[in-house]
Amino acid sequence: MTEALPEIQTEDTGSKGRYFLRGPAGAEAEMTFSKAGDQMIIIDHTEVPDAFRGQGAGLRLVTRAVEDARAAGKKIIPLCPFANAQFRRHPEWADVLKS
Structure with missing residues (x-):
């Protein structure tokens, strides 16, 4: 049985966040x-x-950004190689992908 990951938290400093x-x-x-x-938003x-490896933490973070962007009517530019790869694997996110 996999241990549950903690809740995703957010920080927003105006022009940037995480x-x-x-x-x-x-x-x-x-x-x-960063906000454009x-x-x-630009995922950079x-x-x-290692403490989180193999638990889907990175995917959970990107998924949360997609959900938040969708809810706010925003688009995402995934400059980060990991986030970009996740967008290629998830065509259902195309509605928030800045083309």
Whole structure:
């Protein structure tokens, strides 16, 4: 049985922000983004430490950004190689992908 991951938290500093999971011993998996105007975010970095490897933490972070963007009517530019790969694997996210 896989141990449940902690809840995804967010931080928003105005022009930038991040989604993150805080785990045991202070380990954090995070996905950072920048805002490009009011209707677009740029996912620029995803980092998953060893404490979270193999648990789907990175995918959960990107999925949460997609859900939030969809709810807010925003588009995403996935500059981060990991996020970009996830968008290629999930064609159902095309509605939030900035083309």
